[in-house]
Amino acid sequence: GIPVRRLELDQEQIVSVKHLGLLSMKPMIYAANVADCDLATGNEMVEKVKEYAQKENAKVVVVSAQVECELIELEPEEREEFLKDLGVSDESKIGLKALIQAAYELLELQTYFTSGPTETRAWTIKRGMKAPQAAGVIHSDFERGFIRAETIGCEDLIRMGSEKAAKEAGLMRSEGKDYVVKEGDVMLFRFNV
Template identity: 45%
Template sequence: LGNIRECDAIIHVIRCFDDDNVVREGGAPVDPIADKEIIDTELQLKDLETIEGQMVKQEKMAAAGNKDAKVMVNVLRAYKEVLDKGMNARAVTFDDKEEQQAAHDLFLLTTKPVLYVCNVDETSAKEGNQYSRLIEEIAKQEGAEAMVIAAKTEEDIASLDTYEDKKLFLDELGLEESGVNRLIKKAYNLLNLQTFITAGEMEVKAWTFHKGWKAPQCAGVIHTDFEKGFIRAEVIKYDDYMKYKTEAAVRDAGLLHIEGKEYVVQDGDIMHFRFNV
């Protein structure tokens, strides 16, 4: 659980398939809700342990007049109330900025955004099944994300050597893309992440950034000097590049944009940063 505390989000894989060769503990029938609740309970108990460990200390400090401690006590009590009811801490929201910061500083496990991945059989890889629909409904109630993936199918896809073979296999299953690709997209969305691209003669590379970041911040992802000495960014939209095929053709079409410090970088932008340190 210590490793989970350092993560920004949780991907919770849940069994949603029948298979007599894969037996649950005690020979019990497949029960995705019970499996989910077991993990939830473990995380909730760990969060309660964290809160109770902080409560006495913070209450003493608050009684002595410490303003930050008073804020923290309010946050701890709000979290404890929902956790005692068997709910996840993410059910609590705070409008006050000081309370939001205090809540963040606790690093509770059940405040982290979660993506439920329903592991189904191959025949259910496209639309899911009765098990996955139960989890999807619970996810809606929690304000969480859920998706369907067939792990065995993904193993088969990974074993194929060429893109053409993989595409043919997906077509036979009625799938547009692999579950791994969909999982990556869901995870990026969950974490509010996007990608920009840099391209040169020697290398093309994708860089991850937080949605809403401006050009200098994205330049800093490559190197802090790029952000400090940022002058401008030359930007090509991904769709324009795919249409015209080369940077020169995009430039000739008048679609290479020069952007300054206030430009909000968009997903898929192809960037060339100008800087001076």
């Protein structure tokens, strides 16, 4: 048969078959595990997987399990040199990083952060989620009693070096209930229950 994901269904048709829980309706990512010498350029089999995936409306990520194992043991500078020797100029385009990124895109997920004196933590949410719902991922009381979210982009926070410096530079924003959380936001939720 033909996988349901290959069919061009309208919204009504999707709703009518969704309850069936068909595996062939689920979005797909194909991970092509290759030798280290094929990581940068691929090979004939990777091209065949890409052709098949295109028919399935799926994405292909090239991975080398061997290289991933070796990368774990290396310091950041050594990693860069090692990948350069393999012909890889951008680590985010191959391997586990690319696979994770592809999965996030496929599932429409994003990450925001919370940070306190003892811990910084990443939280995964659906793209387009508003601040109260994002707070609810941490605890339902945060969503129920949401007042506002003090927010700064992670790049701004890193550039400024501290939350205090970011506040002094006017980069900290107070966001309300209608704020749509952005990828990489660092948030402190104010709530009252």
